[in-house]
Amino acid sequence: MDASASNLHAADDIAVSVKNVSMVFGDVHAVDDASFDLPEGKFLTILGPSGSGKTTLLRMIAGFDMPTRGEIFIKNQPVSAIPPHKRAIGMVFQKLALFPHMTAAENVAFPLKMRRYQVRTIPDKVQHYLELVRLGGYGERRINELSGGQQQRVAIARALVFEPDLLLLDEPLAALDRKLREEMQLEFRRIQKELGVTTINVTHDQREALVVSDEIIIMNNGAIQQKAAPVGAYRAPANAFVANFIGVTNFVEGKVSKLTDQSVEFEADGVTLSGTLVEQTDGLRVGANCSGAVRAEQIRITSRDGHLDSLDSIVQGKVIDCIFEGERVVYEILISELGDTLMRVFDHDQESHLQFGPGDDVRLGWNARDMQVFKK
Numbered sequence: 001m002d003a004s005a006s007n008l009h010a011a012d013d014i015a016v017s018v019k020n021v022s023m024v025f026g027d028v029h030a031v032d033d034a035s036f037d038l039p040e041g042k043f044l045t046i047l048g049p050s051g052s053g054k055t056t057l058l059r060m061i062a063g064f065d066m067p068t069r070g071e072i073f074i075k076n077q078p079v080s081a082i083p084p085h086k087r088a089i090g091m092v093f094q095k096l097a098l099f100p101h102m103t104a105a106e107n108v109a110f111p112l113k114m115r116r117y118q119v120r121t122i123p124d125k126v127q128h129y130l131e132l133v134r135l136g137g138y139g140e141r142r143i144n145e146l147s148g149g150q151q152q153r154v155a156i157a158r159a160l161v162f163e164p165d166l167l168l169l170d171e172p173l174a175a176l177d178r179k180l181r182e183e184m185q186l187e188f189r190r191i192q193k194e195l196g197v198t199t200i201n202v203t204h205d206q207r208e209a210l211v212v213s214d215e216i217i218i219m220n221n222g223a224i225q226q227k228a229a230p231v232g233a234y235r236a237p238a239n240a241f242v243a244n245f246i247g248v249t250n251f252v253e254g255k256v257s258k259l260t261d262q263s264v265e266f267e268a269d270g271v272t273l274s275g276t277l278v279e280q281t282d283g284l285r286v287g288a289n290c291s292g293a294v295r296a297e298q299i300r301i302t303s304r305d306g307h308l309d310s311l312d313s314i315v316q317g318k319v320i321d322c323i324f325e326g327e328r329v330v331y332e333i334l335i336s337e338l339g340d341t342l343m344r345v346f347d348h349d350q351e352s353h354l355q356f357g358p359g360d361d362v363r364l365g366w367n368a369r370d371m372q373v374f375k376k
């Protein structure tokens, strides 16, 4: 589903509604006029660099802090009107805050005891949620007898066992090593799909955002830059910030020389490049400064006398560095004719793996549809 389709949901389907929310600390606008609706059962990730306002926004949704302006609704009720003990929100943070002296099962039972569930119903519920996180046989282990990934699973079970309306995740995977982090990303996705619990996740890891989410909100300097499905955010970034933050993107600066409905030509150091206009590029005129963005994987590379004739933009370059990453090679190419611009190119050469080395002369080419042009 695309971002605009989410606006078509009836109010009953909206789990969380953030309306013109701002948070000001002294002279810092930590969150600046944020608005969005999140339909029931969706997995939303708030993605952005350090200090962009992600945690501040999440804390306001959790009801820990009240916005300076605006209002947040959970299931059509203002968060400010729901007392903390009545908010049905599960949370997993980077610091898991499990009780180390208790067993896994006792930790998972804790929120049920706090909420005064009938004692005889608790063991079955606890077992069910331990099985959901694939720790069925580990209930009697103490927390310090479990691995980092297993402790993470206990924290997830504890956050979900009382069947909250909303699950909030604040960088719960940030401290894990890469392999475990990637495994747990898939686990979060599986569990969320299985339960259908509306989830909001905060991260600065763009890969995680792409892997786990139905929708992504990208923030910078307290402001929402874009809300879109992962493919939408990747393929059609709303602005240069998003294009730069998600994926490996090369930028070429220039001046617009020709404009039609969807296509644009621009001059960069005397070289004419073609691209497509981004929806939001209102007001871009011939003569205006612009910046063309092309992903590293959308550039083709060949030797100086190789063929790239079917591509719309072709430039000459020299290999500065090549990094073998296993499944791909990353080339760094110096483009003298574009004012010494450095471009990064991904290559999946399945036969020789490293077909070019430092100092080699190469040609790079890409299609106009793969170069998005933004206003500078």
Ligand SMILES: Nc1ncnc2c1ncn2[C@@H]1O[C@H](COP(=O)(O)OP(=O)(O)OP(=O)(O)O)[C@@H](O)[C@H]1O
Residues within 6 Å of the ligand: 025, 028, 029, 030, 048, 049, 050, 051, 052, 053, 054, 055, 056, 057, 204
């Ligand atoms: N309690 C506070 N008092 C003053 N300033 C704050 C407070 N909390 C956050 N800020 C400021 O608000 C801005 C946003 O902070 P926030 O923690 O929301 O960012 P973030 O995107 O979650 O960053 P990170 O990824 O580093 O956690 C920052 O400039 C931060 O210094």
